[in-house]
Amino acid sequence: xxxxxxxxxxxxxxxxxxxxxxxxxxxxxxxxxxxxxxxxxxxxxxxxxxxxxxxxxxxxxxxxxxxxxxxxxxxxxxxxxxxxxxxxxxxxxxxxxxxxxxxxxxxxxxxxxxxxxxxxxxx
Numbered sequence: 295x296x297x298x299x300x301x302x303x304x305x306x307x308x309x310x311x312x313x314x315x316x317x318x319x320x321x322x323x324x325x326x327x328x329x330x331x332x333x334x335x336x337x338x339x340x341x342x343x344x345x346x347x348x349x350x351x352x353x354x355x356x357x358x359x360x361x362x363x364x365x366x367x368x369x370x371x372x373x374x375x376x377x378x379x380x381x382x383x384x385x386x387x388x389x390x391x392x393x394x395x396x397x398x399x400x401x402x403x404x405x406x407x408x409x410x411x412x413x414x415x416x417x
Contacts, residue, residue, distance in 0.1 A: 298363035300341035
């Protein structure tokens with residue numbers, strides 16, 4: 295997957311429809327938590343964070359998509375502070391290695407591999 299930038303897409307729908315406590319109170323708290331956790335310095339961050347309204351997997355709850363170079367993974371049930379921290383640590387390790395490989399700790403959370411597409415192609 296090369297040294298291209300990591301991207302993380304967080305589902306808004308999961309937290310809107312299923313609010314919890316702590317960082318899961320609402321979408322804004324969850325997004326801010328991820329943004330703070332992924333900071334590496336003044337202007338550096340481990341991954342770019344984007345938001346989406348639904349991955350059409352809502353029965354799985356708390357979905358997160360992680361990609362690098364257009365390829366990655368759609369994960370489900372990232373719904374505890376411990377799982378969020380494991381996700382952040384995995385992204386940091388992946389950035390250092392320059393390779394995004396799914397660790398065994400997320401195998402039960404995998405919905406499937408993804409390939410992102412550019413919305414517009416240059417002619």
